[in-house]
Amino acid sequence: MTRTRWISALALTGSLLAGGIAQAQTTVRMTWYSDGNEGEVVTDLLKRFEAQNKDIKVVLDQVPYKAITENLPVQLASGQGPDIARVVDLGGVARYALDLRPYLKDAGYWDKNFGPFLEWMRPQGDTTSIPGFMTQLTVTGPFVNKTLFEQAGIAMPGAKATWEEWAKASKDVAAKVQAPFPIAIDRSGHRFFGIAISEGAKVFDAKGEPAVIDDGFKRAAQMVFDWHKNGVMGKELWGSVSGAAYRGANDEFKNAQVAMYMSGSWQIAQFDKTIGNAFDWVAVPMPCGPAACTGMPGGAGLVAIKTTKNPEAVAKVMEYLASEPVLSELYSRSLAVPGHLGIAAKGLDYKDASPLAKASLKVFSDQVAGLSPIAYKLQGYVNNRIIFNAAISRVGQAISGETTLDEAYKRIASDVEQQIAERNKK
Amino acid sequence: MATSPSTERRTAAGLLWTPFAALIKLIDLPMRAVQRLIGERRMAYVFLLPNLLFFSLFVFVPLIVNVVFSVTGGAALFPSERPFVGTGQYAYLFDCGSFLDPNSCREDHFWRGVANTARFTLFQVVAMVLFSLVTAVVLNMRIKARGFFRAVYFFPVLLSPVVVALTWKWILQRDGLLNAGITALGGERILFFVDPSWAMFWAVFVSIWAHMGFYTLILLAGLQAIPADLYEAAEMDATPRWRAFWCITLPLLWPNMVVVIVLALIKGVQTFDEVFVLTGGGPGTATLMVVQYIYETAFSNQVQNFGLAAAASVVLGVVLFTLTLAQLAASRRKDA
Numbered sequence: 171m172t173r174t175r176w177i178s179a180l181a182l183t184g185s186l187l188a189g190g191i192a193q194a195q196t197t198v199r200m201t202w203y204s205d206g207n208e209g210e211v212v213t214d215l216l217k218r219f220e221a222q223n224k225d226i227k228v229v230l231d232q233v234p235y236k237a238i239t240e241n242l243p244v245q246l247a248s249g250q251g252p253d254i255a256r257v258v259d260l261g262g263v264a265r266y267a268l269d270l271r272p273y274l275k276d277a278g279y280w281d282k283n284f285g286p287f288l289e290w291m292r293p294q295g296d297t298t299s300i301p302g303f304m305t306q307l308t309v310t311g312p313f314v315n316k317t318l319f320e321q322a323g324i325a326m327p328g329a330k331a332t333w334e335e336w337a338k339a340s341k342d343v344a345a346k347v348q349a350p351f352p353i354a355i356d357r358s359g360h361r362f363f364g365i366a367i368s369e370g371a372k373v374f375d376a377k378g379e380p381a382v383i384d385d386g387f388k389r390a391a392q393m394v395f396d397w398h399k400n401g402v403m404g405k406e407l408w409g410s411v412s413g414a415a416y417r418g419a420n421d422e423f424k425n426a427q428v429a430m431y432m433s434g435s436w437q438i439a440q441f442d443k444t445i446g447n448a449f450d451w452v453a454v455p456m457p458c459g460p461a462a463c464t465g466m467p468g469g470a471g472l473v474a475i476k477t478t479k480n481p482e483a484v485a486k487v488m489e490y491l492a493s494e495p496v497l498s499e500l501y502s503r504s505l506a507v508p509g510h511l512g513i514a515a516k517g518l519d520y521k522d523a524s525p526l527a528k529a530s531l532k533v534f535s536d537q538v539a540g541l542s543p544i545a546y547k548l549q550g551y552v553n554n555r556i557i558f559n560a561a562i563s564r565v566g567q568a569i570s571g572e573t574t575l576d577e578a579y580k581r582i583a584s585d586v587e588q589q590i591a592e593r594n595k596k
Numbered sequence: 597m598a599t600s601p602s603t604e605r606r607t608a609a610g611l612l613w614t615p616f617a618a619l620i621k622l623i624d625l626p627m628r629a630v631q632r633l634i635g636e637r638r639m640a641y642v643f644l645l646p647n648l649l650f651f652s653l654f655v656f657v658p659l660i661v662n663v664v665f666s667v668t669g670g671a672a673l674f675p676s677e678r679p680f681v682g683t684g685q686y687a688y689l690f691d692c693g694s695f696l697d698p699n700s701c702r703e704d705h706f707w708r709g710v711a712n713t714a715r716f717t718l719f720q721v722v723a724m725v726l727f728s729l730v731t732a733v734v735l736n737m738r739i740k741a742r743g744f745f746r747a748v749y750f751f752p753v754l755l756s757p758v759v760v761a762l763t764w765k766w767i768l769q770r771d772g773l774l775n776a777g778i779t780a781l782g783g784e785r786i787l788f789f790v791d792p793s794w795a796m797f798w799a800v801f802v803s804i805w806a807h808m809g810f811y812t813l814i815l816l817a818g819l820q821a822i823p824a825d826l827y828e829a830a831e832m833d834a835t836p837r838w839r840a841f842w843c844i845t846l847p848l849l850w851p852n853m854v855v856v857i858v859l860a861l862i863k864g865v866q867t868f869d870e871v872f873v874l875t876g877g878g879p880g881t882a883t884l885m886v887v888q889y890i891y892e893t894a895f896s897n898q899v900q901n902f903g904l905a906a907a908a909s910v911v912l913g914v915v916l917f918t919l920t921l922a923q924l925a926a927s928r929r930k931d932a
Contacts, residue, residue, distance in 0.1 A: 240895045240896060241895075243900060244673065244900065247672070247900075248673050248674075259898065262898055350770075405787070405790040405879065406787065409790055409878070409879045409880065410790050410876070410879050411876030411878035411879070412876060412880060412881045412884045412888075413877060413881075413884070413896065414892075414896060415876050415877070415878075415896075417876075553898065553899075554898075555897075555898035556897070556899060559896075559897055559898060566878075566880065567880045567881060569880075570790075570792070570878065570879040570880030570882070571879075571880065572792075572880035572881060572882070573880075577699065584702075589901070590899075592669060592670065592671060592899050592901055592904075593670070593671045593899045595669045595670035595671075595679050595681075596679060
């Protein structure tokens with residue numbers, strides 16, 4: 171009887187202690203979207219983190235991309251957001267970001283390795299805060315179905331080839347192999363502005379204020395408009411939906427219906443997995459315009475949110491994920507271009523990638539240094555999505571035949587002006 | 597002493613009833629006190645109160661919040677942080693050279709949405725009433741497998757609008773089922789979502805396909821309520837069937853038709869999910885509806901313009917309120 175009592179007392183004490191430990195555990199909530207397998211990789215990494223830090227539990231909410239662009243800003247504005255979020259509209263959520271600097275063991279490591287990208291995450295006028303780090307640096311650029319070019323017996327234009335040369339070659343290839351889409355470009359302002367800057371768009375005036383419509387912009391818009399008229403591009407992407415709705419041509423490219431697909435580096439993991447040996451695909455350097463041969467930088471950042479009640483625990487999670495070996499693994503396993511200067515300088519071994527994927531990653535990584543300063547400035551501009559959305563929405567209307575390009579230019583200028591004014595109303 | 601089964605049942609029922617009886621007594625006492633206090637006639641309000649509170653919380657409060665948002669500007673979420681702009685959002689919405697030409701309006705997307713919604717509603721209501729009527733008349737006849745057909749026509753009503761739209765999208769896209777059929781028969785592939793007329797046609801068609809069952813049911817109930825002796829008398833007078841339909845069926849079915857027309861009108865004006873998933877509002881803005889405009893203005897843009905979206909919602913609300921009043925008037929006339 172005495173023995174039974176002892177066992178009961180020990181069990182009770184044990185459960186109370188366990189309860190105490192459970193109560194002492196801090197929960198950090200992280201919202202995460204994935205383009206490919208990043209969710210899977212970060213789940214593994216967080217399991218390891220939790221094993222090393224028993225006092226912190228990380229709840230990972232994996233959500234669709236649309237939830238990040240549409241629902242998260244409302245959550246953040248209402249103060250009901252997560253502790254950490256993976257975001258793409260870095261400028262848009264900058265005002266909700268937590269400055270991790272006071273909580274970090276080695277803020278210098280962050281300045282040194284994430285310096286240029288931190289500017290994208292900071293609110294206007296802030297030059298010191300450390301809101302997060304890039305889980306993936308992206309560069310927009312085209313993928314080419316090499317097999318279709320070979321089947322058509324047409325040589326791919328080389329580096330420094332112009333958009334016009336690529337359009338002609340792609341159209342010839344599509345005609346010979348009966349592919350429905352010579353060129354497909356994501357219906358996205360971000361993708362369009364790489365072309366526009368190459369064609370000479372300056373985007374900002376001398377004071378740094380948006381001045382979207384200029385000769386370079388018009389040249390790019392006219393070119394894309396003409397491509398839809400003369401069959402270089404199909405209307406299914408740009409002409410089939412309204413507003414700023416995104417449309418990609420992933421499925422069409424994977425089904426070998428597209429000769430050249432202008433998208434970006436984040437597609438590599440997906441193409442590597444889904445295309446397999448069906449055909450040879452390659453990333454090619456961004457075609458040139460009269461002003462540059464540039465794509466747009468971009469990417470997804472993991473940002474700490476200032477409404478968190480546990481900034482120390484959040485900083486601990488962020489430090490772990492941003493540490494060189496952990497981040498190298500994330501970049502490497504998710505086939506991402508590194509957004510960490512140290513890792514980028516050393517070079518990354520993408521162990522799981524096929525030779526095709528490795529070659530494409532090299533093409534995109536090589537372009538990072540050569541991107542136009544205007545492209546970097548636009549990416550870091552806090553109202554950049556206003557510009558992207560206005561451009562895609564109005565040029566899309568012109569392509570569908572609803573308005574003229576001249577009308578679209580006027581509307582883009584007024585949309586940008588009106589929305590920035592609305593945002594600045596206090 | 598042995599008890600009969602009926603006595604046992606009574607005892608069991610009594611046992612079950614006891615707690616309810618106690619509960620009723622418990623409520624009865626304060627209710628009597630309230631009745632003494634406010635009088636028997638006003639007791640109806642007491643019974644309505646719980647529902648009214650619930651209704652206020654989920655309808656009136658959001659309605660008021662919406663109106664408050666419509667007179668504010670800026671990008672902040674909480675009304676207390678938003679600057680008061682008076683009728684500024686409404687003035688912006690209604691700033692038009694000509695309401696018939698969306699291009700002349702500052703907020704052209706709103707007016708394109710209004711024009712598309714009007715066009716969609718017009719085609720949809722006319723076609724819906726027509727098809728529902730024909731279907732109801734056929735399903736009211738003594739045909740084989742009538743029960744099965746009634747179920748078949750009603751089945752799409754049970755489906756989620758998103759499922760309906762995705763299914764039809766799969767059928768209508770470039771490499772969809774319909775184009776596969778057309779090309780197999782030697783025809784040219786049709787890009788249904790690139791041509792504005794085709795896109796609107798399919799938006800109306802899919803909406804009719806999805807909701808026709810509901811309206812057919814209303815008309816079928818109306819048809820079954822028409823006394824059979826009227827048709828028998830017409831038959832004895834050798835009245836042609838089309839004339840019986842014109843002079844007996846249609847007039848007696850008219851009250852149900854009015855309900856169908858008004859309900860379809862309200863549904864048409866509110867259209868969003870099916871068309872949004874099916875066409876995304878395109879091509880261009882050819883199938884952009886008012887509700888999609890409101891949704892995109894509030895949530896899809898980088899600057900979530902809740903003020904402008906709320907103002908557009910109020911305008912839409914006024915239209916729906918007018919249609920609802922029309923429906924109520926029609927229902928009253930039917931009852932009379």
